[in-house]
Amino acid sequence: MTADLPLPGLAEAPEKPDHKGHRERLRNRFIEAPEALPDYELLELLLGAAIPQKDTKPLAKALIKRFGSFADVITADVEDLKTVDGIKDVAAATLKVVREAAIRLARAPVINASVISSWEVLLDYCRTAMNTLPTEQFRLLFLDRKNTLIADEVQQTGTVDHTPLYPREVVKRALALHASAIIMVHNHPSGDPKPSRADIDMTRAVKDALNAVGIQLHDHVVVGRKGHASFKAMGLL
Template sequence: MHRLHSFYAKLFEIDIFGHIKGFHPVSCAQRIANWYLRFMDNNRNAPAAPAHPSNPDQNIDQTMITEQLITGNGQLLRDHDLLQYFLAIVSPHSDTRLLASRLIGKFGGLAELLSADGEAIQANSGMSRANTALLKAIHTACLHLIAQPVRCQPMLTSWPALLDYLRADMAYLAHERVRILHLNSKNYLIKDEIVSEGSVDHAALYPRKIIKRALDLGSAALILVHNHPHGESAPSREDIAITKKIGAAARSLGITLHDHLIIGNDGCFSLRSKGLL
């Protein structure tokens, strides 16, 4: 994580919003990313947080929250506090309290909000392009940090890091996404490729296109991944059938299908670990 300090410094010090220049949240960015993973691990099955703070008339103290983030106590902050803090970076003279409450109420939580489509976020009254861009930048920064071990190590020896990355990117999407991880003969990542974006309950998965793409890239192995929006990660009959079809086609050409992972609100389901591959 320490190797990414310069990345975050550059990301947040660029003066694209007018009020961010000079803000130095290197430690804050790490705390945000750590909070993001803790949120998914500890609150995946927890009841939804209230859409407003316990005292909606009480504004957060920006200086206090800055100190908590820098000193490593960011885990004590509520979703609402963090969101209000982010919004106030761009709009320091606006009352962001009610806007934060509305957004948390609509999307269900900060993780869901950060994962949402940028256009869907900006469509909310009070959200400027600058505010929306900052939230998406925070989400992107978290994904860059979480994905670092996946990019630098053999995939099969960094499995927990891979699952963290996939959950962070896909667990809170409102639509289905299919991605293929292409690996070389030493199981290092060649390409992480999103191949389909679908509706709330369907995204296309075409075996012939997947195998052709693997041959084009010279892939020695594949990992299939897709998510179940707002649902359990257990596979459907169609999921199992298409996995076996892709696995057989891959084997016939000397390509290994390591796994098919399904990301849901309840975690991650591995078809290989359940003997379904």
């Protein structure tokens, strides 16, 4: 008896790669309970959209090993991300889109609202935007007479423990925006938000420069992984 032969013109369906079945199951688990996925599996899903042709679990685990957590991965610099074998421009851009989306979601409630009466919302936004950054960053929040946010700008980016901020440039930008008040925010990559002596001296210099043109410095907030510090609450303003 001869073995059955496939009918002419009828090809066997190609087998689905193992990683595609795994990705589909992972996607279903995410839809059912997104909070239940560990960091590396969340990264798997993101990387799967950027690199659909390969199994992204090893790459996700490599990123967690290199940077520490999901938050640390998406806040890492693009060039640092690309030092991990397998991460190229498309994957790096996909990860950075997530960070920008998180920042915009956190900022939305602050726009067109009095930041003084929405202080905790403002702090949440600042922590989302800055507390896992690998280097120091200075952000200036410009307010109108009603303490409504009119501009949110990164003024300077520095090193792991220092960011230069020039009082004259702060005043110049505040005047250009017709701001009545400013809130200064910067991060400490070390995690400890306690202001340094340099932070205190620089803040006083900025406050004096702003006072000279009739603009108020409402607060200077330092954010870090261990919390935040308010110059106003600490009696430093």
